[in-house]
Amino acid sequence: MILFENVSKTYENGVVALHDVNLFIEKGEFVFLVGSSAAGKSTLIRLMMKEIKPSEGNIVINGVDVCSLTRKEIPYFRRTIGVVFQDYRLLPNKTAYDNIAYAMEIVGASRREIRRQVPTVLSMVGLTHKAKMYPNELSGGEQQRISIARAIVNNPAVLIADEPTGNLDPETAHGIMELMETINRRGTTVVMATHAENIVNTMQKRVIHVEGGAIAHDDKKGGYSYAN
Amino acid sequence: MPMMTKKVGIVMLIRFAKRFTYEAMGNIFKNGLMSLASLFIIIACLFVLGVFLVFTININYLGDQMADQCQIVAYITDEASHGGKIQGISDAIKKIDGISGVAFERGEDTFAKFKEGLSEEELVSFSGLPDDIIDDSFKVTLHDISESQTVAEKIGKIEGVLRVENRQDMINIIYSLTNAIRHISVWIILIFMFISIFIISNTIKLALYARRKEINIMKYVGATDAFIRWPFMIEGMIVGFAGAIAAFFIIQSCYIAISSSLSTAPAVSAIMAIRGFDEIWHLILLPFIGVGVLIGAIGSALSIRKYLKV
Numbered sequence: 001m002i003l004f005e006n007v008s009k010t011y012e013n014g015v016v017a018l019h020d021v022n023l024f025i026e027k028g029e030f031v032f033l034v035g036s037s038a039a040g041k042s043t044l045i046r047l048m049m050k051e052i053k054p055s056e057g058n059i060v061i062n063g064v065d066v067c068s069l070t071r072k073e074i075p076y077f078r079r080t081i082g083v084v085f086q087d088y089r090l091l092p093n094k095t096a097y098d099n100i101a102y103a104m105e106i107v108g109a110s111r112r113e114i115r116r117q118v119p120t121v122l123s124m125v126g127l128t129h130k131a132k133m134y135p136n137e138l139s140g141g142e143q144q145r146i147s148i149a150r151a152i153v154n155n156p157a158v159l160i161a162d163e164p165t166g167n168l169d170p171e172t173a174h175g176i177m178e179l180m181e182t183i184n185r186r187g188t189t190v191v192m193a194t195h196a197e198n199i200v201n202t203m204q205k206r207v208i209h210v211e212g213g214a215i216a217h218d219d220k221k222g223g224y225s226y227a228n
Numbered sequence: 229m230p231m232m233t234k235k236v237g238i239v240m241l242i243r244f245a246k247r248f249t250y251e252a253m254g255n256i257f258k259n260g261l262m263s264l265a266s267l268f269i270i271i272a273c274l275f276v277l278g279v280f281l282v283f284t285i286n287i288n289y290l291g292d293q294m295a296d297q298c299q300i301v302a303y304i305t306d307e308a309s310h311g312g313k314i315q316g317i318s319d320a321i322k323k324i325d326g327i328s329g330v331a332f333e334r335g336e337d338t339f340a341k342f343k344e345g346l347s348e349e350e351l352v353s354f355s356g357l358p359d360d361i362i363d364d365s366f367k368v369t370l371h372d373i374s375e376s377q378t379v380a381e382k383i384g385k386i387e388g389v390l391r392v393e394n395r396q397d398m399i400n401i402i403y404s405l406t407n408a409i410r411h412i413s414v415w416i417i418l419i420f421m422f423i424s425i426f427i428i429s430n431t432i433k434l435a436l437y438a439r440r441k442e443i444n445i446m447k448y449v450g451a452t453d454a455f456i457r458w459p460f461m462i463e464g465m466i467v468g469f470a471g472a473i474a475a476f477f478i479i480q481s482c483y484i485a486i487s488s489s490l491s492t493a494p495a496v497s498a499i500m501a502i503r504g505f506d507e508i509w510h511l512i513l514l515p516f517i518g519v520g521v522l523i524g525a526i527g528s529a530l531s532i533r534k535y536l537k538v
């Protein structure tokens with residue numbers, strides 16, 4: 001469950017990225033955040049993962065008042081959400097397997113749990129045979145699959161993704177979207193920022209249009225083209 | 229927000245400790261150049277520290293030796309020694325503050341000891357002298373050689389004491405010299421620790437700059453600061469330990485080479501004895517390991533602090 005109440009964000013340089021945003025996303029929903037460049041999509045995502053603080057308003061995620069989190073509590077909060085980025089952000093000197101295992105190690109999982117869970121998510125993203133490869137030995141699509149596997153390995157309630165297909169060709173992107181849908185079907189809430197029209201139009205999911213730092217439209221079963 | 233922080237049990241602590249050490253070992257080799265640079269800095273700093281340590285140890289030793297030789301000697305009159313006043317004088321000396329030991333010595337014994345140190349030819353010139361040529365005396369040692377002046381004056385006032393021998397000038401020189409060197413050494417050691425921590429944390433900081441993205445990713449995935457910091461600190465501690473061992477062997481070989489060349493120089497061996505390395509090795513190795521590990525740990529912790537603030 002994600003709740004934004006009158007959220008505004010003004011960056012230190014004075015840019016108003018978001019102005020008075022209200023937003024409610026139900027548990028188990030699949031939501032696209034769409035809008036042109038500089039509309040404020042990434043700012044929304046970064047607020048959800050507590051990378052930045054809102055200038056005004058309240059944000060509640062999975063029942064946690066994100067604004068009141070102390071520095072010490074932030075890591076524990078981050079473990080309850082999975083995050084995926086456009087540039088994958090895998091640890092370069094760890095293998096695909098170890099990148100996923102790392103997310104389990106930080107929560108103190110046992111070797112046995114790790115050895116059971118990592119292969120499970122690896123097979124889910126279809127990369128069991130690439131477990132021992134390093135990120136620079138994998139294609140973009142494969143790296144993104146590993147980063148998705150890492151994001152879901154601890155079974156987070158929410159998966160948020162900022163332009164996860166931004167660096168990928170349409171065919172690879174399509175595969176990533178199928179994976180996101182599978183994850184959503186298992187009960188995970190998925191929030192994905194994108195400006196890829198074709199993806200949004202074919203998926204027929206809820207679409208939130210962000211324009212100029214505000215929510216322009218919120219279509220329960222929408223398409224991208226509406227906003228333009 | 230009680231649900232957010234989680235108690236860490238002992239099983240998890242052991243699990244983390246294993247993981248951190250494993251991670252640290254891997255990183256030492258993956259960042260070989262940085263580890264090597266830190267290693268050399270630690271060795272260089274410990275070497276300087278070691279030179280001062282060795283110097284201080286030997287100055288202290290020399291001071292002790294000389295202080296022992298510089299005990300106060302109180303000669304007593306013949307009337308006193310033959311008139312049964314020895315015990316009374318001894319008691320009177322013991323009553324003075326700051327005395328650590330009083331030993332009576334017959335003049336005959338003093339003379340005999342003196343002759344023991346002489347060669348056959350030298351002995352000739354002393355033959356024919358009576359055995360009791362030297363007065364009976366008390367050898368007085370002090371807790372603190374700086375008080376010898378006042379103690380000597382007090383002993384001189386005791387009934388039956390003929391004269392007091394007190395090498396005050398010598399005592400003063402040794403006292404102030406050893407004290408000064410002790411103080412300087414402590415400061416130099418402290419300053420060098422700070423310098424090395426500074427250099428090392430900057431070396432690591434440079435290397436960490438390349439790894440800041442990595443640290444960022446760890447934070448996104450939900451790693452705590454401690455979880456990120458520990459492998460770095462263990463990395464620093466292992467390098468510090470290795471540096472300590474290396475610096476120890478360097479100091480050892482230098483020390484043995486210098487002390488053996490000193491002991492063959494008669495001019496030096498006549499006035500002072502250098503301590504054998506087998507007597508003092510632990511006085512060097514233990515501080516080295518302590519300081520090396522500390523420098524490594526603090527250096528790493530300081531350098532990573534900046535990158536954790538994201």
Ligand SMILES: Nc1ncnc2c1ncn2[C@@H]1O[C@H](COP(=O)(O)OP(=O)(O)O)[C@@H](O)[C@H]1O
Pocket residue numbers: 011012013015016017035036037038039040041042043044
């Ligand atoms: N760290 C930042 N500091 C200052 N301004 C920023 C920062 N990040 C984003 N902005 C500005 O905020 C606005 C919204 O950016 P963003 O949320 O990244 O948009 P989107 O992801 O929709 O392209 C833009 O005008 C952008 O220039």
Ligand SMILES: [Mg+2]
Pocket residue numbers: 041042043162163
């Ligand atoms: Mg963006």
